[in-house]
Amino acid sequence: MFLRHLSLVNYKNFDSKTLEFDPVINCLVGDNGVGKTNILDAIYHLCFGKSYFNPVATQNIKHDTDFFVVDGEFEKEGRTEKIICSFKKGSKKIIKRNGKAYEKFSEHIGFLPLVIISPSDRDLILEGSETRRKFMDGVISQSDKAYLQTLIKYNKVLVQRNSLLKYFVANHTFDPNTLAIYNEQLHNLGTEIHKKRVDFIDSLIPIFQKQYAHISEKDEQITLSYESQLSEGNLLNLLERSIDKDRALQYTSVGIHKDDLNFMIGGHPIKKFGSQGQQKSFLIALKLAQFHFIKEQASTTPILLLDDIFDKLDENRVSHIVGLVKDDNFGQIFISDTHAERTENVVKTIHQSYKIFTL
Numbered sequence: 001m002f003l004r005h006l007s008l009v010n011y012k013n014f015d016s017k018t019l020e021f022d023p024v025i026n027c028l029v030g031d032n033g034v035g036k037t038n039i040l041d042a043i044y045h046l047c048f049g050k051s052y053f054n055p056v057a058t059q060n061i062k063h064d065t066d067f068f069v070v071d072g073e074f075e076k077e078g079r080t081e082k083i084i085c086s087f088k089k090g091s092k093k094i095i096k097r098n099g100k101a102y103e104k105f106s107e108h109i110g111f112l113p114l115v116i117i118s119p120s121d122r123d124l125i126l127e128g129s130e131t132r133r134k135f136m137d138g139v140i141s142q143s144d145k146a147y148l149q150t151l152i153k154y155n156k157v158l159v160q161r162n163s164l165l166k167y168f169v170a171n172h173t174f175d176p177n178t179l180a181i182y183n184e185q186l187h188n189l190g191t192e193i194h195k196k197r198v199d200f201i202d203s204l205i206p207i208f209q210k211q212y213a214h215i216s217e218k219d220e221q222i223t224l225s226y227e228s229q230l231s232e233g234n235l236l237n238l239l240e241r242s243i244d245k246d247r248a249l250q251y252t253s254v255g256i257h258k259d260d261l262n263f264m265i266g267g268h269p270i271k272k273f274g275s276q277g278q279q280k281s282f283l284i285a286l287k288l289a290q291f292h293f294i295k296e297q298a299s300t301t302p303i304l305l306l307d308d309i310f311d312k313l314d315e316n317r318v319s320h321i322v323g324l325v326k327d328d329n330f331g332q333i334f335i336s337d338t339h340a341e342r343t344e345n346v347v348k349t350i351h352q353s354y355k356i357f358t359l
């Protein structure tokens with residue numbers, strides 16, 4: 001799969017921009033702030049229906065205008081797939097595939113698999129557990145449509161259960177029977193999600209360890225593990241046992257919405273004890289593991305976006321990553337960098353077709 005053509009109207013700093021891409025390697029070069037990352041984000045937008053960097057849709061519209069359009073032409077399994085994502089202030093965002101608008105964006109997720117490696121990935125280490133759950137959910141959803149639907153249902157029931165807990169307190173009442181209905185639903189949906197997360201992490205760990213060893217070239221003991229209250233007991237029991245606590249807190253204190261991933265180095269949290277270099281290698285290994293996992297699960301090689309990759313790695317290691325496309329017949333890669341020469345030196349070593357875009 002590859003992206004052949006991209007055109008932007010009023011997307012972030014671009015009023016109008018058209019690019020024809022190489023099927024293998026594309027380098028976006030230029031000074032700070034010219035819009036290299038914005039182009040990568042527009043590609044991300046076509047695959048996920050949203051920005052990777054800025055979740056506020058209106059802020060992706062060029063200042064002083066009131067709509068944006070991102071239009072892309074992909075080649076997938078010998079067919080042309082035309083995707084248009086448009087958004088006008090005050091209206092709903094629209095994503096169309098070959099002229100037909102999706103009713104639910106979730107139906108589009110996974111159709112065009114993509115992995116991005118960017119300096120903002122550090123949030124996965126630094127931020128709270130929600131960021132790591134989103135990462136996990138994003139990867140699983142790209143290859144398992146049922147997972148995303150189950151997760152959406154779980155979150156809806158969770159909102160309803162939390163509203164009920166608030167209602168109880170506001171009205172000085174309690175109805176265990178209605179609560180039991182929500183408990184049962186959360187149990188069924190949460191158990192399914194938990195199982196898929198366990199399976200996912202089990203498959204990801206060996207790929208991740210291999211990638212880390214490759215990148216760090218050192219014998220460091222790093223671990224990635226999944227932490228869930230459901231590993232200690234059945235969700236229905238946990239929910240029943242926490243009723244008093246939940247009533248006091250007015251929200252649901254147990255469930256898969258509390259899951260986390262633990263990132264450790266030498267047995268200690270990498271957030272506190274990892275050097276900057278170790279944290280960067282960890283994140284790249286995690287994202288490359290994601291790339292390989294999706295490639296194995298989906299029948300398509302994901303598009304790989306490398307934003308500001310030289311910020312994280314030296315030229316040899318960038319060559320190694322870019323070299324991924326050499327092994328994967330249909331892989332396409334996008335690299336953003338401030339130094340045209342440095343980028344060209346790296347891509348030349350791969351002996352594949354490439355294009356350099358100077359912005």
Ligand SMILES: Nc1ncnc2c1ncn2[C@@H]1O[C@H](COP(=O)(O)OP(=O)(O)OP(=O)(O)O)[C@@H](O)[C@H]1O
Pocket residue numbers: 011012013014030031032033034035036037038039059060061062063308336337338
């Ligand atoms: N909604 C918007 N309207 C207009 N300009 C915007 C909007 N959102 C972001 N920008 C502009 O986009 C530019 C940043 O673009 P981007 O992050 O793509 O740069 P870059 O080329 O990747 O830079 P760097 O090399 O520093 O990473 C900034 O000048 C910013 O002001």
